[in-house]
Amino acid sequence: MLAIKGVSRRFGGKTAVADVNLEIAPGAFIGVIGRSGAGKSTLLRMLNRLVDPSEGTISFDGVDVTALRGQALRDWRARCAMIFQQFNLIGRLDVLTNVLMGRLNKVSTASAVLQLWGLEDKAMALAALEQFDIANLAGQRADSLSGGQQQRVAIARALVQEPSIILADEPIASLDPRNTKVVMDALLRINKHFGITVICNLHSLDLARGYCDRLIGMSAGRVVFDGAPAALTADAARDLYGLEAGEVMDADADVKWAGQARPASAAA
Template structure:
């Protein structure tokens, strides 16, 4: 269980995330939606502790991870694995080595510095590549791969971290439709097959409605919608995206039944599930 309690992040006078409260059960696939600048990336980066919050707490299975330091923080970042829009691979290194880097948090410092991978680590990395049908690319340089292949390598690297949580920040933003499906299917398989919780920032509402079992909508750093995909009506989309709503949502898809379709919640009424 991941509990986000009053989480806030300020950059100078700008508030990027404001008093976010969420409870996320193990095994959920959550889509975080909203316009660019809504606070989605900052929220995921705070959960992983790449960005320190200026207020609030992050609890995982009852443990406060907000103040972790040193080795405890490194292990938390392994358990809350990040997948980035730009893949974050080392292009000149081969695919297998890029995946093995997901094991660094578990290794003694001397072994990490010399990259002396154990046989078990190599077997785990190859197994992860096989799961995403790219074991045949293990010896290739990462920068020789297509975008979709690179993102699958990044997901395999996340998997060898033995994560409890996958935080995917716009993982398909730079991919074509075919590779978008391949990558989203890979995330869904991780979620359903291994029961790993996935929080995925997405710009496309149609992808969010297709893959996610719950959607969290952000605007101006606040949670303004929290519900199942069927509750995401055109009216809610307009509240989240304004004039961009038509670009991110196929409005011909039937919305939830008229009279009972919920309007977007004001920030103060967004459910915190406390």
């Protein structure tokens, strides 16, 4: 269980996240929604400890994450993997090596610097790439791939960390509709097949309703909605997004899935 209690974060005189209290059960697929600047990214970065809370505590299975330091903190960041909007791959390195970077916490510093990866690590990285149908790209430079392929490489890198939680910060923001579906399907597969908790910041309500089993809506740093996708009515969305509601709501959502297999959660 991931427990967030009274968590706030201030940057100077600005409060980015204010008094958030949440409990997230193992194996959930959570969508965090809200306007730009609502505090979604700051919340995820606090869970991974890329940003420290100004107040409150974050705990996982009874361990106070906010108190971790040194190796214990590095272990937590491996266990709570992060996927970014801009992929964060090393473009000049091949795909397999980029995925192996997810194993850095499992090997010695010397082995990592000299890229002396073990056979087991390489097998795990190739298996992760195979999960997302890109094992054939293992030898290509990362910067030669399309945006959707690069994001799948980033997801494979997160998977080989052997995480309990994957945090995805607007993972499809820079992708076209086809690659958006490919990446969201990949996250859903990780969630359902491996039972890994996924917490994903999303701007599109259509995607959030289609893939997530619980939505957390944020506004001005506060949680203003927490419930099942079906409970997020048009009126609730307008309260959450205000004038932006029309941009993120898609009344013809079913059209997007015409001729395609809808994700399991979308069909529910």
